[in-house]
Amino acid sequence: MTTVTRRGLFKLAGAGAGTAAISALGFDLAEATQVKQQLHIAGATEAHSLCPYCAVGCSLIAFTRKRADGSTEILQIEGDPDSPVNEGRLCPKGASAMSIATSSRRVDQPLYRAAGETAWKQVSWDFMLDRVARLMKDARDRTFVTQDANGNTVNRCEGIGFAGGAAFSSEEGYLATKIMRGLGVVHLEQQARV
């Protein structure tokens, strides 16, 4: 666990002129906010993350706590003041990162819609992966070209497309490229064009 002392100092400095001003209520609001904040993340574990949206690459600090049942709960996500990119600042999207991280709208189990069906069906991961592997192999076998009309060795699979990657890590992206090229896929795309 990382100490929050330096971060507390940043918060205080960030409050700027407000720290000296006494509000109409007769007490220092900035200090009250600071105390509230400290209580909110007291005893929290600090982890480093990055904003999942645009490519400015703002660093985030995520505060988590273990619940009694052993699960991890996110308490707060905020801008990382140490980053030379964002220096602690976040836009409305980054500032709401916790909202998407803990969204109740998540798809939390595999869903399958058979041809012509009008609704999703909940299925197991094994069903999904076996079925898609079958379809991928069939597509590869059906559309694989070993030699083109000019007699050139081309070893390509023309009937499978893979698109994605702007939202997952480089390591995931590298593996996706490797596996897709390994299968001979030529239709590869991420969000550089679109």
Add this chain to the structure above:
Amino acid sequence: MTNHWRDIKNADLILINGANPAEAHPVGFQWFVRAKLDPKRGPGKGGGAKIIHVDPRFTRTSALADTYLRIRTGTDVAYFGGLINYVLQNNLQHAEYVQHYTNASWLVKDGFGFADGLFSGYDPAKRTYNIATWGYDADAQGIAKRDMSLQHPRSVFQLMKAHYARYTPEMVSSITGIPKDDFLKVAALVGEMGKPDKVMTIVYAVGLTHHTTGVQLIRSGALLQLLLGNMGRPGGGMNAERGHANIQGNTDHAISWEILPGYLAIPTPGEKNLADYVKEKAPKKSDPNSWNFFGTNYKKFMVSLLKAWYGDAATKDNEFAFDYIPKPAGNASWLSFYDDALRGKMDGIILNGMTATSIGPDSTQVLQALAKLKWLVVMDPLPTTSSEFWHGPGMNPADVKTEVFMMPATHWIEKDGSFVNSGRWSQWKDQVIPPQGQARHDHWIMADLFSRVKALYQKEGGQFPDPVMHLTMNYKDPLKPTADEIAQEINGQDLTTGKRLASFAALKDDGSTVAGDWIYTGSYPESGNLMKRRDGVQDPAKNDPTGMGFYANWAWSWPLNRRVLYNRASADLDGNPWDPERAGIKWNGQRWVGDVPDYPPTMNPKDPKAWLPFIMTGEGTGRLFSNTPLDGPFPEHYEPVESPVDNPLHPQTSANPVAFLYDQAAGRPNRFGTVADYPYVATSYRLTEHEHYVTQHVEHLVQLQPEAFVEIPDGLAKEKGIKNGDMVRVSSKRGKVEARAMVTKRLGPLDVAGKRVWQIGIPIHWGFVGISADMHPDKSQHWLANMLTPFVGDATARTPEFKAFLVNLERMG
């Protein structure tokens, strides 16, 4: 970006085209504002950097700019062309830089020409160029003739001057709609930036790339920067603001049809072995003093990649498994996916954190394409307009025979790994929380799928199983590779010593080294994962000793932790910085100091054999003339495919003559409209509060921007009797959007070649999936902005023309 976010504070002049950083990249925009507030920056005697914003819309970026120019969308080649012409006509270029650091002195072959909107070699039947004449006057070894006086009529410099002479201020104004006097004021400021102690940055986003002239739009900026001597310098460069958290990293790792990791080209049919491949694809040396670093080492990078992927199955005897790499028949980019699907050539598509339907272009046609697939896999944490396409607008689920798989994937915060920002900084993130529900990591899903496909090949055999059988999966658990293991594979190692490498300089072409992506070699050396480094602004004196904002021990940037690309060009021929106050690198008599040099660290610049400054090109210089773009060695203004006017430069060749027309080629009915039916120009864009489509699931952001709208200039609204908040229908040849009207002064009329032109703005974020859609199930069927956009792309990159098309506008009853 050639530079990086924090570096923008070093600029004197900031030219922003096709971007709205204050709203789309707000936190990055702080560096623009810091330049503006820094009295040491700026043209003339300083007093703060000046910001020029050129855009169809007045945005919050314009509000903080010193000058805003309203431009007709899709005409930035003419705007940049006018600036280039102004610099050349007034002799304001950085003379020493142009002479020695660009290919201005190279002589072009006799026979090269340009007339009536066409370069030499055009084939109207094929709509392509034969580029035989687009080359240098060179000897048998490829060494080109040069004229250091730049006076030879076939020198690149003179050809360029002649090409651009047509871009007079009057012509620029008649194409772009920018008043001539306003243009000239900006040109005067830009012209000052050719002084060695001044520097300008050009910042752009997809507003510049989403055109049928996208590549030439970017090249236009790069040409201007080369003329002014601003490439390679802190505060300079060509800086693309990218729109997704890791779009840079996964471009680098080549999830793109035409490349392999590290920007090695995908081989072409006919290249039988590595020698053929390198001969065709590697840059070629055209000057004795060119190092041609990339070309010289191309084979080493390729062999190291093949060894990473195929291990012991890649041997010298089998050309390191070169045959295992697929050779595409032709373009296989985004538009081609759906074109091939419509033609029944595509069985299935895997969409991994990306939605086809909303992205478009021409969402109706994309929906039809998806319905022609046998299967569609969507891997995402949240429902998308693609996972739900089968009951989307105009679809009858019973008729859609596509099997659809929704695989719940984990969020970024549920796994570790690196994101690479626009400035090429690869930053590591922790796993903060465990996966929710049954969600699985994307790469574990892929590894598992691969393992099952491989098992089927083992059992049943099938088409050329060798690459499937031999693909290396040397992870502790091949079904669950860790990000750390993959990061090490990307970095690469010496197979003899078993040690990870610190630089791609150690890569070999004999099979004794591996590297999954050579430009990342050095990110994870024996000393550890440098992407995790965190020496940031908590101690600027220690962590940024030069004050230039390099922060060399914060994360890691490719290549080799270099913060400004091409930085040899930041210093003069003797190795002294053009501006001592803003040094990139400097020769101290023994070695280069400052940023990580883009040059041999101890190469004396005064040595007559010293390499030319741009080590990645065959010339050794920046290229004012290049035969890489398919639509010309110099940029030329062509009208968007759907345009309200004929091209004033050459009406008979109005639009890009080599843009690939998918529908026409496939024999499908025409889907382009004309100004007679669709009299208004439209463009599309993002808002601050949303990120493409995923934020339709975020309560806070939906509250801030709850419903689809279109922006309509108040003058046009008045003409059409439309009031703020009215429901309007915007239609193109392809489809329609029905949304609320936001009547605004941010958009306004333009006078283009004597004609009044109105532009309409369409935010892209809404569709039939998400919180707003759930609240308005009927209305949201008509919210997809890309129902309107045309199914056509850039001549070279096939980047769709999302940013300029024709529409009609009606007030709804």
